[in-house]
Amino acid sequence: MDTQSVITRTITVSGGRFAPGHLGELTQHLPFEMVDEALTATRTTQSRLRDLPSRVVVYLLLAACLFPEIGYPGVWRKLTASLTGLPLVIPTTSGLxxxxxxxxxxxLRWLFDLLRGPAATVGQRGTWWRxxxxxxxxxxxxxxxxNPRMLAxxxxxxxxxxxxxxxxxxxxxxxACGTRTLIDAVFGPTTTGETTYTPHLLxxxxxxxxxxxxxxxxxxxxxxEIADTGADVLVRLKNGRKMPVLARYPDGSYLSMLGRLLVRVVECEITISTTAGRHTGVYRLATTLTDHQHYPAAELITLYHHRWEIETAYLELKSSILGGRVLRARTPAGAEQEIYALLVTYHLLRTAMxxxxxxxxxxxPDRASFTIAYQAARDQLIQAANVIADTVIDLVGTIGRHILANLLPARRLRVCPRIVKRAISKYQARGPNIDRTSYKATVGVDILTPADP
Incomplete structure (x- = not known):
C-alpha cells in the first residue's frame, strides 16, 4: 500500500492588511514596532486604514532592494507568495x-539614522586594531x-x-571595516565633490x-576637521607634496606638519611580484598617531590595506544587489527614498552577517559571503519565514547558518588588471592582446627615509 507524508509549516506574520508587511527573517532586525515608530516620528502613519498601510509600504520598499530585477508588483507577489489563505489585496501599479x-x-531616512553604526563585535580581526x-x-x-525631472x-x-x-x-x-556595516552616509548631485560631502559625516x-x-x-x-572630532586618521598623501621633517623615529617614520596639524609620516615602496613580473609603487601615509612605539610604521602600512573594504562594499551594493542596474525611481524624491531603502537593506544584511x-x-568577518547572505534573505522573504522571533532569540538564524556553512576560504593576495572584462560595446577598444589573467602575488615593503629638505 502506498503511503503519503504531509509536511505542514506554520507561518506567523502580522494580521489582516498588515500581513504583507515583512522582510522575512530580516524582520527580526527591523521589527514592526521600529517601523511604526519611524512612521509616528515622521507623521507618515496613514490617517485611515487603507489596503496598503504605511508600515506595509515601508517593508515593500526594503523588499524591493532584495529584488531589483523586478517591478514593485513583482515584489508584492514575493511578499505574499506564502501567505495563502489570507484575504489579501492585489494592488495596481498606480496604487503602489x-x-x-x-x-x-x-x-526611510529616520530608519537609516536609527540603525546605522558599527556592529557589535568581540575583537574580531580586521574590525579593531590596537x-x-x-x-x-x-x-x-x-x-x-x-528623464527631464532627474536632469533638473x-x-x-x-x-x-x-x-x-x-x-x-x-x-x-x-x-566599519571587518563587518562592513554602515556608520553614516550622505548623497547628492555629482556637481559636489566627495570632500565637500565629507563634513556631513563628521x-x-x-x-x-x-x-x-x-x-x-x-x-x-x-x-x-576630522582630527578635531577626536578620531585618528591614516590617509595617503600625494608623493610630490612637500612635508617638513621635524623629527625622525627608529621605525623609519618622521614627524611633520599638515597645515596646523601635527602628523607622523611613513613613506614606503611596495613591490608586488607575480610570475608575470613585478610592479613597484611608492606610498606616503600620514597619521595623527604620533607614538611610534605603540603604533609601528610597518603595521600602519598593513592597516592601510583595509581601506579597500569600502570598495568591496560598493561592489556589493552596485553589482551583487543592483546588478549594475539603473535605480527604479523616476523622480529625485523617489531616488532619495530608494537610496535610503538600499542603505537600510544593505546594513540589515551586514548586521545579520x-x-x-x-x-x-x-x-x-571577511570569510562571510555577502552573496550567500543576500540569496538566503531573498529565500526567507519569499517563504515569509522567521518573521517574528521566538521567545528564545536565535542570534544566528537561518541566514547565519547558511553563512557559517559556506564560509569563504582565507583570502590570498591576487592581482588582476582593472579593465572591463565584458564591455557593452562589441568592439575591443583596448585591443585583443590584453593579459586578463589573475595572478597569485607576493608583496614586499621597504620603508623609505627621505632626505631632509
Whole structure:
C-alpha cells in the first residue's frame, strides 16, 4: 500500500492588511514596532486604514532592494507568495506608486539614522586594531533614469565616448571595516565633490576610531576637521607634496606638519611580484598617531590595506544587489527614498552577517559571503519565514547558518588588471592582446627615509 507524508509549516506574520508587511527573517532586525515608530516620528502613519498601510509600504520598499530585477508588483507577489489563505489585496501599479509617494522619504531616512553604526563585535580581526575601531571613507556614484525631472537636479558625467549617458548621484559613506556595516552616509548631485560631502559625516566620528582615506581626502583643512572630532586618521598623501621633517623615529617614520596639524609620516615602496613580473609603487601615509612605539610604521602600512573594504562594499551594493542596474525611481524624491531603502537593506544584511561570525570570534568577518547572505534573505522573504522571533532569540538564524556553512576560504593576495572584462560595446577598444589573467602575488615593503629638505 502506498503511503503519503504531509509536511505542514506554520507561518506567523502580522494580521489582516498588515500581513504583507515583512522582510522575512530580516524582520527580526527591523521589527514592526521600529517601523511604526519611524512612521509616528515622521507623521507618515496613514490617517485611515487603507489596503496598503504605511508600515506595509515601508517593508515593500526594503523588499524591493532584495529584488531589483523586478517591478514593485513583482515584489508584492514575493511578499505574499506564502501567505495563502489570507484575504489579501492585489494592488495596481498606480496604487503602489501612490502609496510610495504618500510616505515619502522621511521614514526611510529616520530608519537609516536609527540603525546605522558599527556592529557589535568581540575583537574580531580586521574590525579593531590596537584598541581602535577601523573605519574607511570613500565615494561612489549611483545611476538614475535619464528623464527631464532627474536632469533638473542630477547631471551626466562628461567623458570619452559621450560620457555616462545617464544622470548620476554621488554617495559618500563611512564604513566599519571587518563587518562592513554602515556608520553614516550622505548623497547628492555629482556637481559636489566627495570632500565637500565629507563634513556631513563628521557627526559620526569619535575618539577610539581610526579613519582610513585615500589621496582625495588628503586636504589639510579636511584632515584637521576630522582630527578635531577626536578620531585618528591614516590617509595617503600625494608623493610630490612637500612635508617638513621635524623629527625622525627608529621605525623609519618622521614627524611633520599638515597645515596646523601635527602628523607622523611613513613613506614606503611596495613591490608586488607575480610570475608575470613585478610592479613597484611608492606610498606616503600620514597619521595623527604620533607614538611610534605603540603604533609601528610597518603595521600602519598593513592597516592601510583595509581601506579597500569600502570598495568591496560598493561592489556589493552596485553589482551583487543592483546588478549594475539603473535605480527604479523616476523622480529625485523617489531616488532619495530608494537610496535610503538600499542603505537600510544593505546594513540589515551586514548586521545579520556580523551576528553570525560574532558567534565564532576566531573567524575573520571577511570569510562571510555577502552573496550567500543576500540569496538566503531573498529565500526567507519569499517563504515569509522567521518573521517574528521566538521567545528564545536565535542570534544566528537561518541566514547565519547558511553563512557559517559556506564560509569563504582565507583570502590570498591576487592581482588582476582593472579593465572591463565584458564591455557593452562589441568592439575591443583596448585591443585583443590584453593579459586578463589573475595572478597569485607576493608583496614586499621597504620603508623609505627621505632626505631632509
Amino acid at each position: 506608486a501612490q502609496a510610495r509617494r504618500r510616505i515619502g522619504v522621511a521614514p 584598541g581602535l575601531l577601523v573605519c574607511a571613507i570613500d565615494g561612489t556614484t549611483l545611476t538614475v533614469p535619464d 537636479r542630477f547631471t551626466k558625467h562628461r567623458g570619452n565616448h559621450g560620457g555616462t549617458g545617464y544622470p548620476q548621484i554621488r554617495l559618500v559613506a563611512l564604513l 557627526r559620526s566620528l569619535r575618539p577610539g576610531m581610526i579613519l582610513l582615506a585615500d589621496r582625495n581626502f588628503g586636504a589639510k583643512d579636511l584632515i584637521t 556580523a551576528d553570525a561570525t560574532n558567534t565564532q570570534p576566531d573567524i575573520d
